[in-house]
Amino acid sequence: MTKNENIYLVAIVVMTIVSFSNFFGFNIAGLTVIVGITFFFINRFSKKNVTSDNALNVKAIGTNLKDKSICFWIFSPMIMNIICFTLATLFLPEFIEHIYNRTEFVVSLDKILLLVLQLAIFAVGEEIAWRGFFQKQLSKWFPIFPTLILTSIIFSFGHFSVGNIAVVSYDILFISINSLLYGVVFYKTNNAWLSAISHFIANLFGAIVIILFLR
Numbered sequence: 001m002t003k004n005e006n007i008y009l010v011a012i013v014v015m016t017i018v019s020f021s022n023f024f025g026f027n028i029a030g031l032t033v034i035v036g037i038t039f040f041f042i043n044r045f046s047k048k049n050v051t052s053d054n055a056l057n058v059k060a061i062g063t064n065l066k067d068k069s070i071c072f073w074i075f076s077p078m079i080m081n082i083i084c085f086t087l088a089t090l091f092l093p094e095f096i097e098h099i100y101n102r103t104e105f106v107v108s109l110d111k112i113l114l115l116v117l118q119l120a121i122f123a124v125g126e127e128i129a130w131r132g133f134f135q136k137q138l139s140k141w142f143p144i145f146p147t148l149i150l151t152s153i154i155f156s157f158g159h160f161s162v163g164n165i166a167v168v169s170y171d172i173l174f175i176s177i178n179s180l181l182y183g184v185v186f187y188k189t190n191n192a193w194l195s196a197i198s199h200f201i202a203n204l205f206g207a208i209v210i211i212l213f214l215r
Contacts, residue, residue: 004043004046007039007042008039008043008137009137011035011036011038011133012134015032015035015036015129015134015154018032018035019032019157020157020158022157022158022159022160022161023157023160029159030158032129032158033125033129033130034129035129036128036129036130036132036134037125037128037133039133040055040128040132044056055131055136055186055190055191055192056128056132056192056193057190057191057193058193060189060191061191061193061194061197064189064191064194070185070188070189070194073184073185073188073198074185074194074197074198074201075201076181077177077178077181077182077201077202078198078201080174080177080178080181080202081174081178081202081206082205084170084174085209088170092166092167092170094164094167095170095171096209096210096213098161098163098164098167098168098171099171099210101163102159102161102171103207103210115207116204119200119203122203123196123200123203124192124193124200126155126196126199127186127192127193127196128192128196130179131183131192132186132192134151134155135147135148135151135183135186135187136186138150139187144187147183148180148183148184149180151179151183152183153176155175155176156172156176156179159171160172178199178202182195182198183195185198
């Protein structure tokens with residue numbers, strides 16, 4: 001393992017530990033995004049050729065979107081959100097309020113344009129950190145399937161919020177599934193812009209549902 005790989009391993013361990021901080025009452029899981037983005041760019045600019053494998057290829061977006069299978073994967077997290085909210089409405093209505101309580105400190109439901117901007121920024125930041133850095137580095141040491149599973153579990157625990165155990169478990173389950181799907185988008189495209197688009201669409205749909213329910 002090279003010196004740089006050792007540094008990236010430390011960053012991955014730090015992101016993992018910080019993700020679990022919510023379980024102990026420390027609401028600092030958002031720092032994982034800062035750590036991930038920082039080391040993503042350190043890794044990117046440490047390479048001589050930053051254009052061939054940089055995971056932020058704007059030019060490739062159009063080409064990827066012409067592939068119907070990629071479009072399916074991009075919209076699949078939103079489909080999972082439809083399933084999630086439908087089941088919650090039928091069997092776990094308190095889930096909607098739990099989601100609102102978990103996200104109200106970062107989104108402004110009364111200011112739509114600001115909400116859209118925030119969701120876009122969060123999606124891009126999380127995808128650069130968790131897919132562009134964390135997943136990509138992890139995939140150098142593990143096969144893709146365990147990489148996707150590990151990344152998704154750790155990512156989902158960073159969204160843990162205290163509440164009814166059934167509601168919290170339900171929340172973590174669907175966050176893990178969506179994270180797995182974002183990971184598939186990134187794996188198939190090697191482009192964090194595409195997984196960020198998928199992430200943004202799913203979160204925007206969720207925010208709209210919350211607004212409609214809490215009116």
